[in-house]
Amino acid sequence: MKSFAEFGVFCVGKKGYDFLASLRARDHRPSLVCAYPQPDDRSRSFERIRSLASEAGALFVESRSPRIEQTDLSIFVVGWQYIIPDVDLNLIVFHDSLLPRYRGFAPTVTALMNGDPELGVTAFIPVAEADAGPIVAQARKAIRHPIRVAEALEMQSALMADIATSILQGTIDLDNPIHQDASKATYSLWRDELDFFIDWHTDAAAIQRQVYACGFPYGGARAIYDGSVIIIDDVEIAADACFERRDVGKIGRLDAGEPIVVCGSGCIKIKKASMEGGAEVAFKKLRSRFFTKSCSWPPQLERL
Numbered sequence: 001m002k003s004f005a006e007f008g009v010f011c012v013g014k015k016g017y018d019f020l021a022s023l024r025a026r027d028h029r030p031s032l033v034c035a036y037p038q039p040d041d042r043s044r045s046f047e048r049i050r051s052l053a054s055e056a057g058a059l060f061v062e063s064r065s066p067r068i069e070q071t072d073l074s075i076f077v078v079g080w081q082y083i084i085p086d087v088d089l090n091l092i093v094f095h096d097s098l099l100p101r102y103r104g105f106a107p108t109v110t111a112l113m114n115g116d117p118e119l120g121v122t123a124f125i126p127v128a129e130a131d132a133g134p135i136v137a138q139a140r141k142a143i144r145h146p147i148r149v150a151e152a153l154e155m156q157s158a159l160m161a162d163i164a165t166s167i168l169q170g171t172i173d174l175d176n177p178i179h180q181d182a183s184k185a186t187y188s189l190w191r192d193e194l195d196f197f198i199d200w201h202t203d204a205a206a207i208q209r210q211v212y213a214c215g216f217p218y219g220g221a222r223a224i225y226d227g228s229v230i231i232i233d234d235v236e237i238a239a240d241a242c243f244e245r246r247d248v249g250k251i252g253r254l255d256a257g258e259p260i261v262v263c264g265s266g267c268i269k270i271k272k273a274s275m276e277g278g279a280e281v282a283f284k285k286l287r288s289r290f291f292t293k294s295c296s297w298p299p300q301l302e303r304l
Contacts, residue, residue, distance in 0.1 A: 007168060008032035008075040010066065014043040014150065014217040015096065016079040018157035020052055026165055032073065034061045043217040076164050078157070092167065094160045095122045095131055096153075098138055100185035103131035108152055110188040112213035113206070118142045119152055121159045123167070125177055134177035137163045146212045196222045200248040200292040204237045204266030211235050224291035230273050230281050238269040249290040259283045261290055
């Protein structure tokens, strides 16, 4: 097994920045860093990755499809969302799940919403089929719910850096990767703005997991309240009551200005919510409801 004197990093998003920062904290210096800006990046990861690359003395390339002439350079890929044309490079791709489970998009969000008892990461060698390449190494860590997605991503980035460090030190054999068992593959679908909306028919614990899974650095769980889209920033599970009819989404009571919302099972207390522009929402009316995706929305919101 060999160690690597030089390596590069293709990294994007908060996960990519955390990975690169974790490597730098271990005194690993990449000679090349590639990244690209993402729309609505609340973590400002692109600027932070570029700054970190400069501090490390690495060549920085802004590109979604970089072409690298130095073919003997091993490259770690984290958070990348585009096809890398030079597939013959020594690429090691990191995926934030224990493959072959959760192939595809947003695996961490899916795992958190599912209430998985652990999170994992996989380093693999890419092939034509997405996330299907032979596995170089995996790592996992137990978690307790609720857990915010930012904390989960930081945890996974540290696990990825552990694996990368072992690869750089030559303690992981890259010549004998393990092929995935395709019969055990599951898939995590892409997510868009509609997936951020809370379905109040689900149980309170699932709603809390969704709020925590969709928060920073993502756009936040959403609902329609008083004719406007609002972002639910923080919630806790509240004591249920014996409602004769569970009219989900209705405010059952106000607790010092914090609404207790009826769910399909249990109740959720909204601790903090904001408008899309950032202004905090003040809840003053008991006779109000939160619309769910399966309800008829006000006409002015049909565009959503």
